[in-house]
Amino acid sequence: MMHLVLADAELELIPAKIRKHPAVRKSKSMLLDASLHHTAMRGLENWQRRGRPDIVHVFLLIAHDSILNKEGMLRTYVHTRNDEVIYIKPETRIIKNYNRFKGLMEQLFQHRRVPPDNEPLMEMKNEKLEKLLKKLDGKKILFSEKGKKVKLDEMMEEEIVCIIGGFPHGDFLSPVDEMVDEIVKIYDAPLPAWTVEMEAIVAYENKFIVSRL
Numbered sequence: 001m002m003h004l005v006l007a008d009a010e011l012e013l014i015p016a017k018i019r020k021h022p023a024v025r026k027s028k029s030m031l032l033d034a035s036l037h038h039t040a041m042r043g044l045e046n047w048q049r050r051g052r053p054d055i056v057h058v059f060l061l062i063a064h065d066s067i068l069n070k071e072g073m074l075r076t077y078v079h080t081r082n083d084e085v086i087y088i089k090p091e092t093r094i095i096k097n098y099n100r101f102k103g104l105m106e107q108l109f110q111h112r113r114v115p116p117d118n119e120p121l122m123e124m125k126n127e128k129l130e131k132l133l134k135k136l137d138g139k140k141i142l143f144s145e146k147g148k149k150v151k152l153d154e155m156m157e158e159e160i161v162c163i164i165g166g167f168p169h170g171d172f173l174s175p176v177d178e179m180v181d182e183i184v185k186i187y188d189a190p191l192p193a194w195t196v197e198m199e200a201i202v203a204y205e206n207k208f209i210v211s212r213l
Helices: 034-041 053-064 098-111 129-135 193-212
Strands: 002-009 074-080 084-088 122-126 139-149 160-165 182-185
Touching: 002 053, 002 129, 002 193, 053 074, 053 098, 053 193, 074 129, 098 122, 160 193
Parallel strands: 002 074, 002 160, 139 160, 139 182
Antiparallel strands: 074 084, 084 122
16 A cells, blocks of 8 residues: 655645735635735745645646556545645545636635535544654655655555655655655656656556556
8 A cells, every 4th residue: 555645735725914915805716826826925934835736736636546546555645734634535536627626625624524514535634744644554755855866666665655745845844854764866856746746656556556457
């Protein structure tokens, strides 16, 4: 089983500090989105990295459409900058339309589960990254520019937890270095979260899944 964790993801509701800004008041979005609110965000701490629900969207699309997920060998989690964890059932079909996906995330923030009235496919809990990782079995690998360069197929184990940053640049907000068994990188230049994710999934599939199909 591979557990795939998007950590310190820049997914949040619009902070109260900027809700009265004209750029925000004209927007129908409840989620902070840098593509819509960039002029208002300049007053926020770490504003250059915030408001990126698109990273979460692409991450979940790739994970849940993968062969690994279809074979029942993948579990995905999103940990946010404000220490919320989203638990996503593997059978969840991720909405491909970005605006509809944002609406789903707004509903999740509001009700803490979606759908709110039936068996939930996604649940949000107030939980630090450390608590989540302690629940997950397997070798814990952090992907970081600071890590040692490795070949993914050589380091994959059947029970593995892969942690990838859910932000466009910068470093982790959580002290994740202290929570993992190994810190690695797969390329000498920075890569977006979804590229690292794809490489990790394919490496695991090639080692443990393809021979069974």
